[in-house]
Amino acid sequence: MNSTQPANTNLSKPAKAKHKQISETILRAIEDGRWMPGDQLPSEDQLAGEMQASLGTIQRALRSLVQMGVVERSHGRGTFVSGAQAQEGQLMHFRFMAEGGKHLLPVFFKIVSVELTSENGPWSAFFGTQINQYVHIHRIVSVNQEFEVFSEIYLPADRFSELAQMSEVTLNGVSFRDMLAERFNAPTLNTRQMMACQPLPPRVARQLDVPAGQYGIVWTIGGMSYRDAPITWQRIFVPPSDRMIEIVPVSQNGRPDFKEVS
Known part of the structure; x- marks a missing residue:
């Protein structure tokens, strides 16, 4: 069997x-x-x-x-x-327009460095002499993968030192404006902005891989919170491009006020 x-x-x-x-x-x-x-x-x-x-x-x-x-x-x-594309509703300062001016180009944020510094500069006058240490953040912003923009942000360390302890990966793609409002109760309620067309500093030209002496837009933005207290100082370096930038006012809740833009 x-x-x-x-x-x-x-x-x-x-x-x-x-x-x-x-x-x-x-x-x-x-x-x-x-x-x-x-x-x-x-x-x-x-x-x-x-x-x-x-x-x-x-x-x-x-x-x-x-x-x-x-x-x-x-x-x-x-x-x-992918992974660090900013949401259009969060964008206030990197609003580059697509052809025709009806849509925003996607932008991607990458943190280069986060550090504490006591270095003085034009941000010192904005924050006042009582501040002696700052959180200093460097970012590269890729606009539609076409070109890159360099951004540096200063914040008073006595209030925002926690940011210096966060990893670069954690901060990639973060809306600092929203984080300051939600985590530190420091909404951006007003801004002071200035623009100049001038040669990009050599360190920025190297970072953006553009020729030395290249002219570009140097955009300085000071952010204020309650009682006009200064909370952020940002300088944005924009190389030559045919893309237009949309400037959006800040509403009373600290978010972009799209209704005021025609």
Whole structure:
């Protein structure tokens, strides 16, 4: 009498498709900080060489990441990490208009550094002599992946030193105006703004990868809260571009007042 042999229940699982392995490898690299929000990934050819895969496999992996919302692909420019795109309703100062002036271009924020400093400068006069230490934040702002803008922010450390303890990853894409209002009860209720067209400082030109001596817009913004107390001093360096900037007033609740803009 023949006995029936039990089925083999120890079958190995089929190997995961190569493009899925690669998409997971890229995702892990992003999570580990190899590429930050707004950063451009290597070209498809470079990824193919690094991952030892065909160009078609790399393209399938990138399409998968696009569907997941991890990266964005721009024809003629490349693939960029998503995750730090500012919401239009939060934008007050980086409102670059698309062709036709009906839509805002997407902007992506990346923190370069956060530090405490006692350095004096034009921000010192804005805050007053009683302040002797500041939280100093450097940001790179990518506008529609077309060009970059450099921003530096100063805040009085006696009130906002907690910001200096936060990681750069945590602060990427954050609306500082909203954070100050919600976390520190310091809404921005008024601003003083000045613009000048002048050569960009050498350190800024290097950061933005533009020629030394390049002219651009230097935009200074002082933010005030209750009783006109100064809370933020920001300087924005904008290289030449054909994109228009929309200037939006501040409403009484500290948010952009879109109704006042024609």
